[in-house]
Amino acid sequence: MKTLLSKLASVVGLLFAVVALNFLLIQFAPGDPVEVIVGEMGGASEELVAQMRAEYGLDKPVLVQLAIYVGKIVTGDFGLSIYYNQPVLSLILQRLPATVLLMLASMTIAVVLGTFLGIFSARHPKGLLSHFVTLFSLAGYSAPVFWTGLMLLILFSSVWPIFPVSGMTSIRGVQGVFGYILDVAHHLVLPAVTLSSVYIALYSRLSRASMLDVLGADYIRTARAKGLSERQVIYGHALRNGIIPVVTMLGLQMGQLLAGATLVETVFNWPGLGRLAYESILRRDYPTLLAILFFSAVIVVVANLLTDLAYGKIDPRIGGRRKPAPRKTKEATQ
Amino acid sequence: MTDATMEPDIAVTDPAQSPARQPRQPMPDKGMEVPQKPAHPVTEFARAFARNQSAILGLVLLIAMFALTFIGPFFYGVDPYEMVDMPFAPPGGDYAPLGTDYIGRDILAGIVTGGKATLAVGASAAFISVVIGILIGSIAGFFGGWIDAALMKVTEFFQILPALLLAMLLVSVFGAKLLTIILSIGIVSWPQTARLARAEFMRIRKLDYVAAARTAGAKNAYLIFAVILPAALPPLIVAAGLAVGSAILFEAGLSFLGLGDPNVMSWGLIIGQNRNYLLDAWWTVTLPGIAIFVTVLAISLVGDGINDALNPKLRRR
Numbered sequence: 171m172k173t174l175l176s177k178l179a180s181v182v183g184l185l186f187a188v189v190a191l192n193f194l195l196i197q198f199a200p201g202d203p204v205e206v207i208v209g210e211m212g213g214a215s216e217e218l219v220a221q222m223r224a225e226y227g228l229d230k231p232v233l234v235q236l237a238i239y240v241g242k243i244v245t246g247d248f249g250l251s252i253y254y255n256q257p258v259l260s261l262i263l264q265r266l267p268a269t270v271l272l273m274l275a276s277m278t279i280a281v282v283l284g285t286f287l288g289i290f291s292a293r294h295p296k297g298l299l300s301h302f303v304t305l306f307s308l309a310g311y312s313a314p315v316f317w318t319g320l321m322l323l324i325l326f327s328s329v330w331p332i333f334p335v336s337g338m339t340s341i342r343g344v345q346g347v348f349g350y351i352l353d354v355a356h357h358l359v360l361p362a363v364t365l366s367s368v369y370i371a372l373y374s375r376l377s378r379a380s381m382l383d384v385l386g387a388d389y390i391r392t393a394r395a396k397g398l399s400e401r402q403v404i405y406g407h408a409l410r411n412g413i414i415p416v417v418t419m420l421g422l423q424m425g426q427l428l429a430g431a432t433l434v435e436t437v438f439n440w441p442g443l444g445r446l447a448y449e450s451i452l453r454r455d456y457p458t459l460l461a462i463l464f465f466s467a468v469i470v471v472v473a474n475l476l477t478d479l480a481y482g483k484i485d486p487r488i489g490g491r492r493k494p495a496p497r498k499t500k501e502a503t504q
Numbered sequence: 505m506t507d508a509t510m511e512p513d514i515a516v517t518d519p520a521q522s523p524a525r526q527p528r529q530p531m532p533d534k535g536m537e538v539p540q541k542p543a544h545p546v547t548e549f550a551r552a553f554a555r556n557q558s559a560i561l562g563l564v565l566l567i568a569m570f571a572l573t574f575i576g577p578f579f580y581g582v583d584p585y586e587m588v589d590m591p592f593a594p595p596g597g598d599y600a601p602l603g604t605d606y607i608g609r610d611i612l613a614g615i616v617t618g619g620k621a622t623l624a625v626g627a628s629a630a631f632i633s634v635v636i637g638i639l640i641g642s643i644a645g646f647f648g649g650w651i652d653a654a655l656m657k658v659t660e661f662f663q664i665l666p667a668l669l670l671a672m673l674l675v676s677v678f679g680a681k682l683l684t685i686i687l688s689i690g691i692v693s694w695p696q697t698a699r700l701a702r703a704e705f706m707r708i709r710k711l712d713y714v715a716a717a718r719t720a721g722a723k724n725a726y727l728i729f730a731v732i733l734p735a736a737l738p739p740l741i742v743a744a745g746l747a748v749g750s751a752i753l754f755e756a757g758l759s760f761l762g763l764g765d766p767n768v769m770s771w772g773l774i775i776g777q778n779r780n781y782l783l784d785a786w787w788t789v790t791l792p793g794i795a796i797f798v799t800v801l802a803i804s805l806v807g808d809g810i811n812d813a814l815n816p817k818l819r820r821r
Contacts, residue, residue, distance in 0.1 A: 180657075183657075184660065184661055184664055187661050188661075188664075188665060191661075191665075192673075195673060195674070195677055308558075308801060308804060308805065309797075309801065311804065312749070312797055312800040312801035312804055313793070313796075313797045313800075314753050314756045314757060314760070314772075314793065314796055314797070314800075315757075316756075316757060316760045316775075317756070317775065317789070317793035317796065317797070320775075320779065320782055320789050320790075320793070321790065321793070323782070323783075324782060324783065324786050324790070327783060328783060422663070424664075425663060425664055425665060425666040425667060426666070426667065426668075428666040428669070429666040429667055429668030429669060429757075430668075432666070432668055432669060432672075432761075433668070433757055433760065433761070436760075436761060447669055447672065448672075448761055451672055451673070451676040451761075451763070452762065454676075459673060462669070463665070463666075463669055463670070463673065466665075466666050466669055467664050467665060467666075470664045470665075470666065471664055474664070
């Protein structure tokens with residue numbers, strides 16, 4: 171409980187730091203958003219400019235602006251998007267599910283496929299497929315993720331058009347809830363495969379190394395000596411320990427995954443936060459940008475907390491049972 | 505050891521050498537170990553590296569990319585900014601062997617000239633990130649305590665921020681100039697090096713020779729930079745090499761998002777400027793992408809090779 175509280179405190183501290191940093195950066199920005207709007211409007215009177223400055227709070231001292239901003243965020247008010255002229259929060263909540271869906275799908279593909287490939291090549295380290303896995307993992311890690319996406323886009327739009335290459339839903343309407351889900355899943359294939367390619371590579375490499383390590387352990391020999399089937403040995407005994415590095419990495423890489431999602435969303439026109447970030451940067455839509463950075467930090471932090479929880483489930487040595495351990499050693503020394 | 509009469513335990517404790525290379529030694533007395541004269545560490549390293557096929561492949565690819573970048577322009581002197589043919593002329597045309605881009609500029613010339621900027625951005629951004637990482641990691645690992653806790657909080661802070669988003673923001677705020685891009689990439693990508701440096705410093709600072717230096721009156725700064733850092737360098741150098749690869753990917757990503765320096769030809773820039781036309785002209789994005797891919801692949805192959813060769817545990821295999 172105490173660790174949970176301190177974790178929450180550090181999460182709040184980190185998020186506050188994110189807000190402060192983003193705000194400082196915006197202060198350094200050479201272009202004033204009001205000037206941008208005025209430029210797009212094709213000029214405006216001095217009074218209107220001053221009025222707009224006051225509206226966005228740009229005429230107050232920096233610290234006051236920061237305090238106002240933090241106060242607003244606490245109440246869930248992220249301001250108005252300068253470009254869309256609608257609340258940033260609603261804009262972000264519109265885009266958030268698409269990004270979370272893309273991230274979850276890519277993560278699932280990467281963990282399942284990566285672990286499976288890793289196990290396979292750990293069991294047959296000299297086999298042909300094992301070499302192929304090593305090669306593939308190096309390639310997946312070296313290709314720019316947006317380039318992989320562009321290559322798939324070329325392949326599936328002109329050569330072999332079986333997957334849609336743009337957007338999240340068909341322009342022509344689809345029938346019913348089931349049809350909608352199917353349609354989204356169909357659109358999800360290419361973005362998810364692209365984003366996961368990097369992580370399939372990484373996780374297959376990681377799980378290969380850790381499975382090689384685990385398969386040499388004494389308890390695996392014991393399990394084999396007991397006459398368990400190979401499947402029980404691998405999936406019942408070895409995998410429990412073999413997957414721990416993958417879970418660790420998963421938590422650490424959430425930020426990178428989100429960054430990758432930004433690029434992939436831009437390639438496939440996936441209507442998520444990443445593409446919104448790209449559009450907002452082009453439009454100097456600072457309120458939206460601030461909120462995107464804040465929400466992406468929230469996504470990373472939440473994902474890290476979930477990973478920590480999963481960790482406790484996978485590895486009972488970590489998490490709830492820490493306390494009895496010192497007592498046991500005391501008994502042992504007595 | 506191929507010698508059948510050799511005691512098995514001697515063979516096991518013998519320093520790592522592959523059996524084929526081992527010169528035959530006179531039989532030692534039973535139970536007595538005659539240690540071989542160990543090869544010079546550099547020779548040992550080079551041998552281990554040379555035995556690694558993928559590392560050699562990486563080295564060859566890397567040399568090829570360097571040759572393309574630094575010698576190529578002398579053999580292929582076409583101006584990458586000049587329009588040489590119709591826009592979107594396909595590869596194999598009369599004027600541009602690898603085709604032209606959306607305003608008729610030669611793709612091959614772009615690739616040959618763009619390598620310099622790509623490699624320069626990669627190397628200098630990696631250098632900045634490694635310097636920041638080593639500074640923060642070494643101070644945290646050396647002093648420990650609250651300094652460590654505070655610096656690790658800062659590191660954690662930079663790790664939860666999606667690096668690319670932060671770099672996008674930095675570049676768009678301070679302008680898409682080469683220097684801004686380099687600094688932004690360096691500023692957002694140091695945390696991993698910091699963690700590595702911290703771990704190394706925490707391990708090394710407890711060693712006897714550091715205690716000896718301290719007893720001899722060395723000051724903290726001297727201990728950090730002259731006593732501990734040299735011992736911590738090998739894994740950090742490998743990390744720096746790999747950081748060049750990821751910085752190249754980073755720069756390409758920024759260029760793709762339209763945040764590359766439009767005045768400096770680079771591989772990422774060619775992709776970024778042509779990506780809207782990729783269905784009409786696949787070569788404009790495919791070919792520079794291959795250049796990036798091969799370079800990063802070569803760097804990671806060589807980096808892995810150096811890592812393995814430095815690691816005595818792996819060397820035995």
